[in-house]
Amino acid sequence: MNKESLYKNIRAQGGRVTKIRRELVRILTNLGCLISQADILIYLKEKNMFPNRSTVYRELRFLSENGIVIKNTIAGVNYYETPHDHHHHLVCLGCNSINKVEMPSHLGYQEKRIAKENKFYIRNHSLEFYGYCFSCQPRFITI
């Protein structure tokens, strides 16, 4: 999905291609991993853009509702990623780090079965493994 077709998509929904929206699309399509709203604000600040918090909030809602980004809530924080960038994650309960993890995807087939059996339209899924990363293990796992 290139940027021009995304813009076309946005305009087709009655949306406008504004400076911030363009920048958000750029950030999210280039990043290749999850990013939180707070980190997006930091990112934009470094590019000398200072949109209001509620603007970015509404922007991310807009992009989510239009399927341009996927919202994924991990450990209470909302993260955003592009659909084709979907991964599963290892979430460390010690240092709160989040890392991508590769899995042979049986989930595609399961997803279809579950959707059919439950008459449920599945838009996306999230799979996270919670625990302790190598460097946090000594501090948290007391055997």
Added chain:
Amino acid sequence: MNKESLYKNIRAQGGRVTKIRRELVRILTNLGCLISQADILIYLKEKNMFPNRSTVYRELRFLSENGIVIKNTIAGVNYYETPHDHHHHLVCLGCNSINKVEMPSHLGYQEKRIAKENKFYIRNHSLEFYGYCFSCQPRFITI
């Protein structure tokens, strides 16, 4: 896991078996599905118990840290369940309903592989499918 052995477990950690803690253990072990802190407070109110919000908050943290309950954050809200009650879920983006879904669990094997390959100690995982339930589909899916 019966209640007496849980109490024993709690006492072994230096914890005390208080009225509220007993009731929380009862609720969570009997419920068989996820419950949020807010719903727990409502539940307790109906039993004429009115603990402070921060008490329940700390209580759930205590029970989570001691492995008596598992915390699972879905769509920004923390839910709690007992470990042996673990399920995957269908989360409706329309009405926010959460329903359990059955899956043949290949995840046990995958979990071991991932833990080993990443030197990551996995405590638990969560798998949620997001989309629209049957009754929300007409309102939200516009083809």
Added chain:
DNA sequence: TTCATAATTGCAACATTGGTGCAATTATCA
């Protein structure tokens, strides 16, 4: 290019929830 219109934005709120310090209360065990 100009202009009307509707989308977007910033601001100022409020709500909800996570989280903590401290003094009062209470379960536990010697």
Added chain:
DNA sequence: TGATAATTGCACCAATGTTGCAATTATGAA
């Protein structure tokens, strides 16, 4: 039956989700 350490309620603060409204701006039609 105390002593003591765990638990509780209360009063906060912080972060984030969320909204109404007036000002600003992108867009398409003229």
